[in-house]
Amino acid sequence: MSLFCRYSCTFSRPLSSASILSLLRRCKTIRSLEQVHPHIIHKGCEQDAFLITEFISLCIAFSSNLSYPTSLFERITQPNIYLWNTLVKGYCRHSSLTNSFWVFSRMKVALDVTPDKYTFPPLIKNCANSLALREGRVLHGLILRCGTDCDVFVGSSLIDFYGKCKEIQCARQVFDGMPVRNEVSWTAMIVGYLNYGDPAEAKNLFDGMAKRNVASWNAMISGFVKLGNLKSARHLFDEMPERNAVSYTTMIDGYAKAGDMESARMLFEQLVEKDIISWSALISGYAQNGQPTEAIQMFYRMQFSSVKPDEFIMVSLMSACSQLGCLELAKTIDSNMHGSSFDLRRVHIAAALVDMNAKCGNMDRASTLFEEMPTRDIVSYCSMMQGLSIHGRGLQAVALFDRMLKEGLVPDSIAFTVILTACSHAGLVEEGCRYFDSMVNEYSLEPSPEHYACLVDLLGRSGKLKTAYELLNSMPVKPHAGAWGALLGACKLHCDLELGEEVARRLIELEPLNACNYVLLSDIYAAANKWLDVSLMRLQIRERGLRKVPGRSWV
DNA sequence: TGCTCTGCTG
Numbered sequence: 229m230s231l232f233c234r235y236s237c238t239f240s241r242p243l244s245s246a247s248i249l250s251l252l253r254r255c256k257t258i259r260s261l262e263q264v265h266p267h268i269i270h271k272g273c274e275q276d277a278f279l280i281t282e283f284i285s286l287c288i289a290f291s292s293n294l295s296y297p298t299s300l301f302e303r304i305t306q307p308n309i310y311l312w313n314t315l316v317k318g319y320c321r322h323s324s325l326t327n328s329f330w331v332f333s334r335m336k337v338a339l340d341v342t343p344d345k346y347t348f349p350p351l352i353k354n355c356a357n358s359l360a361l362r363e364g365r366v367l368h369g370l371i372l373r374c375g376t377d378c379d380v381f382v383g384s385s386l387i388d389f390y391g392k393c394k395e396i397q398c399a400r401q402v403f404d405g406m407p408v409r410n411e412v413s414w415t416a417m418i419v420g421y422l423n424y425g426d427p428a429e430a431k432n433l434f435d436g437m438a439k440r441n442v443a444s445w446n447a448m449i450s451g452f453v454k455l456g457n458l459k460s461a462r463h464l465f466d467e468m469p470e471r472n473a474v475s476y477t478t479m480i481d482g483y484a485k486a487g488d489m490e491s492a493r494m495l496f497e498q499l500v501e502k503d504i505i506s507w508s509a510l511i512s513g514y515a516q517n518g519q520p521t522e523a524i525q526m527f528y529r530m531q532f533s534s535v536k537p538d539e540f541i542m543v544s545l546m547s548a549c550s551q552l553g554c555l556e557l558a559k560t561i562d563s564n565m566h567g568s569s570f571d572l573r574r575v576h577i578a579a580a581l582v583d584m585n586a587k588c589g590n591m592d593r594a595s596t597l598f599e600e601m602p603t604r605d606i607v608s609y610c611s612m613m614q615g616l617s618i619h620g621r622g623l624q625a626v627a628l629f630d631r632m633l634k635e636g637l638v639p640d641s642i643a644f645t646v647i648l649t650a651c652s653h654a655g656l657v658e659e660g661c662r663y664f665d666s667m668v669n670e671y672s673l674e675p676s677p678e679h680y681a682c683l684v685d686l687l688g689r690s691g692k693l694k695t696a697y698e699l700l701n702s703m704p705v706k707p708h709a710g711a712w713g714a715l716l717g718a719c720k721l722h723c724d725l726e727l728g729e730e731v732a733r734r735l736i737e738l739e740p741l742n743a744c745n746y747v748l749l750s751d752i753y754a755a756a757n758k759w760l761d762v763s764l765m766r767l768q769i770r771e772r773g774l775r776k777v778p779g780r781s782w783v
Numbered sequence: 784t785g786c787t788c789t790g791c792t793g
Contacts, residue, residue, distance in 0.1 A: 249785090281786050313787040349788040384789040415790040446791040453792095477792040484793095508793040540793055 245273060252282055258291045274303060281310045288318040306340065313346045320350035325358045343370070345379040352382075356389035364389045380406065384413040391420025411437070415444045422451035446474045453482035473499060477506040484513025489522070504535050512544040520548035524557070539570050539577055546580040550587040558588035573601070579608045586615020606637055613646045622654020629663075641673050648682035652689070652714070660686040675703075681711035688718025693727055709738045716748050720755065728752040743774035 248267050255261050261283065273279050280300060287297040301307065301315050312335045319328040332351060335341060348371055355364035368386060371377050377386075383406040390399035399420045406413060414437050421430035434440070434448045445468040452461035465471070465479050476499040483492035496502070496510045507530045514523035527545050530537065537545070542565065549557045565572060565581065572578060578601045585594035598604065598612050609632045616625040629647045632639065639647075644667045651660030664683050667673045675683075680703050687696035696715050700707050712735040719728035732749035739745060750765035 278784090278786060285786075310785095310787050317787070344787095346787045353789075379788085381788045386789090388790065410789085412790045417790090419790065441790095443791045448791090450791060472791095474792045479792095481793065503792090505793045510793095512793065538793095544793090 245271065245276065245279060248273065248279060249282065252279070252286060255286055256290075258287060258293075258296070261286055261290065262296075275305065277304065277308045277311055280304060281314050284311070284314050284318065288314070288321060292322040294318055294322055307338070309341045309344060309346075312338065312341055313344075316347055317350040320354040325354050325360055325363060328354050329363065343374060343376075345376040345382050348376060349381045349385040352385040352389045356385070356392040359393055361393045361395065364393065377405075378407050380408050380410055380413060384410070384416050387413060387416040387420060391416060391423055394424055396420055396424040396426070411439060411441045411444055414440075415447050418444065419447050419451070422447070422454070427451055427455060427457075442468070442470060442472050442475065446472075446478060449475065450478045453478055453485075456486070458482050458486055458488075473501055473503045473506055477503075477509050480506060481509040481513070484509060484517065487517050489513055489517055489519060502533065502535065504538055504541070507533075507535055508538070508540045508544065511541055511548075515544040515548040515551070518551065520551040523548035524552075539574070542570065543576055543580045546584040550584045553588050555588045555590060558584050558590060562590075562593065575601075575603065575605065575608075579605075579611060582608055583611035583615075586611055587618065589619060591615055591619055591621070604632075604635070604637075606632070606640060606643055609637065610643055610646045613643075613650060617646065617650030617653055620654060622650045622656050625650035625654075626656060626659050639667075639671065641676065641679075644671075644673065645676070645678050645682070648679060648686075652682045652685040655689055657686050657690040675705070677705050677708045677711065680705065680707060681714055684711045685714035685718070688715050689721065691718075691722050693718055693722060693724050697727060697731070709735060709742070712738060713745070713748075716745065716752075720748055720752050723752070723755050725752060725756045725758070740772075741774065743769055746774065 248264065248271060251264050251267065252261070255264060264283075268274060268276075268279060268283070284297040284300055287300075288294075297315070297318055301311065304311060307315075316328065316331050316335065319331045328351060332343070332347070335343060335347070348367060352364060352367055355361075355367065371382055371386070376382050383402055386402045387399045390396070390402065399417060403409070403413060403417045414433065418430045418433050421427070421433065430448065430451055434444065437444060445464060449461045449464050449468075452458070452464065461479060461482055465475060468475065476495055480492045480495050480499075483489070483495070492510060492513050496506065499506055507526070511523050511526050511530070514520070514526060523544060527537070527541070527548075530541075542561070546558075546561060549561060562581065562585065565577075570577060572581065578597060582594050582597045582601070585591070585597065594612060594615050598608060601608060609628065613625040613628050616622070616628065625647060629639070629643070632643075644663060647663050648660055651657075651663065660682065664675070664679065664686075667679065668675060680699070684696045684700055684707075687693075687699065693715070696718065700711060700715060712731055716728060716731045716735055719725075719731055728749060729752075732745060732752075735745045746765050746769045750762050750769075753759075753761040753765065
C-alpha cells in the first residue's frame with residue numbers, strides 16, 4: 229500500500245499543513261508529488277506560498293519539465309520573493325537563457341518584489357554556462373544597483389562567470405572587491421586562472437588559501453590533468469587530506485587519456501564508493517585505448533553493482549563492441565538499447581549504434597538506423613562508409629560520399645581516409661585518384677601517411693608500379709610500412725620481380741620482424757619460378773625465428 | 784517563522 233493511500237482513506241478530513249509538508253518531504257518522484265497535489269487543494273492551501281515554494285522546488289529537482297511547476301505558479305495571485313526565486317532557478321536550470329530572462333523580466337515588473345541576492349546566482353550561472361558575456365554584464369550592472377554585490381554567493385557566481393568567459397581581469401576585480409570570501413569564491417577564481425591558461429597564478433592562489441576543502445583540491449588536480457601534467461596532479465592527489473569520488477575520477481580519467489590504463493585501474497580499485505562517473509571514466513578509457521575486452525569485462529562487473537549504465541557508458545560499450553566486430557554482442561546491445569529509455573535520436577547515441585552495427589557486419593540494420601537519424605553529420609557518414617568499405621561494398625561507399633557532399637557537408641581529413649581506404653579495398657582506382665586529387669586541390673587538405681598509403685595501393689593495383697614507387701620516394705611525409713606493403717602486394721599482383729625485391733628490401737629495413745614481408749617476397753619469387761630464392765627466403769624466416777601470425781576475424 | 788543562491792569528475 230502506498231504512502232498516499234493511507235491518507236486518501238481519510239480524505240474527508242483535510243490534512244494539516246504540517247502533514248502535507250512532511251508528505252512532500254518524503255516524495256522522491258514527480259509521480260508522488262502529483263499524488264500530494266489534491267491534498268493541497270482539499271486543504272485550501274493553493275495560495276500558501278510556503279507550501280507551493282516547497283512543491284515547485286521539488287518538481288524542479290525531479291523533472292526538467294517546467295509546464296507543471298509553471299502552471300502551479302500561475303495560480304498564485306501574489307507570488308512572494310521565495311516563489312519568484314524558485315521559479316527563476318527552475319528556468320535557469322532547465323530552460324534556455326532567453327526563457328530564464330523572460331521570467332526574470334516578469335519578476336522585475338511584479339508588484340511587491342525586488343530581485344535579491346537569491347535571484348542573481350542562478351541567472352549568472354546560466355550566463356556562465358552559455359558563455360553569454362553581454363547578458364552577464366547586464367546582470368552585473370543590476371547587481372551593483374540592487375546593492376547585492378557584497379553577498380558571497382553573488383560574488384562567487386560572478387567570478388565563475390567571468391572566468392568561464394575568459395575575462396580573467398574582471399573575475400579578479402570581483403574577487404578582490406569581495407568583503408567576505410569562502411572556499412567557493414577561491415576555487416572559482418583558481419578554476420578561472422586554470423581555464424585562462426595561467427596555472428602558476430592558480431597554484432599561487434591555491435597555496436595562499438587559508439582553508440581548503442576537497443573541491444578546491446580537486447579543482448587544482450583537474451587543472452594539472454587538463455594540462456597533461458599528471459606528475460603534479462598525482463602529487464596533489466597523494467598530498468590531500470581527504471579524497472572523494474571526484475578526486476579519484478579526475479585522476480583515473482587523466483591516466484586513461486594518457487594511455488596509462490594500469491595506473492587508472494589501480495586507483496579505480498582503491499576507490500571504495502564507485503559512482504557512475506568513475507565507472508564511465510574507466511570503461512571509456514579501455515575503449516579508447518584499444519582494450520575493448522577489458523571495457524566489456526568492466527561493464528559486466530558494473531552490472532553487479534548498484535550503478536545503472538547511462539548513455540555515456542553505453543556509447544563506450546558500443547565502441548568496444550565495434551572494435552571486436554562481435555555481431556552477437558552487437559545484437560544484444562542493440563536490442564537492449566531499444567527496450568530502454570535512452571533517447572536513440574540523440575546524435576552521439578545514434579552514431580554509436582550505426583557504427584557498431586556497420587563494423588559488426590549488420591549493414592542492413594546500420595543502414596536503417598542511419599536513414600532514421602534526424603540529422604546526419606560527418607561522423608555518422610564516416611561510420612556508414614567505413615562499414616560498407618569493411619564489407620567490400622566500395623561502390624556504395626562512393627555513392628554515400630557523393631551524397632554527403634550533396635547534403636552540403638564538408639569532408640575532413642578522416643572522411644578522405646575512409647573513402648580512399650574504401651576505394652583501395654574495392655579496387656576503385658579511378659574514383660580513388662579523383663578523391664585524392666580533390667582533397668589536395670579542392671579542400672586544401674595536407675595528405676597524411678595514411679592517405680598516401682591508399683594512393684600507393686590504388687596506383688599499384690592499376691599497374692602503375694613505377695609511379696607508385698616514385699611517389700613513395702618523393703612524398704613530403706615519411707611513408708609508413710603499410711604504404712610499402714601495399715606496393716609490395718601490387719608487385720606480386722603484377723609479377724614485377726625487380727621492383728618487388730627493391731620494395732621488400734626497404735620494407736624489411738622498416739619492419740625486420742614482420743614475417744609477412746618475407747612471405748610476400750617469397751611469393752613473388754615463386755611466381756617467377758625462382759625456387760632457389762623461395763627456399764632462401766624460407767630459410768631466413770626460420771633463422772630469424774619469425775612466424776607468420778595467421779589472419780583471423782571476429783565476424 | 785519556515786522555503787529560495789555559488790566552486791571540482793565521464
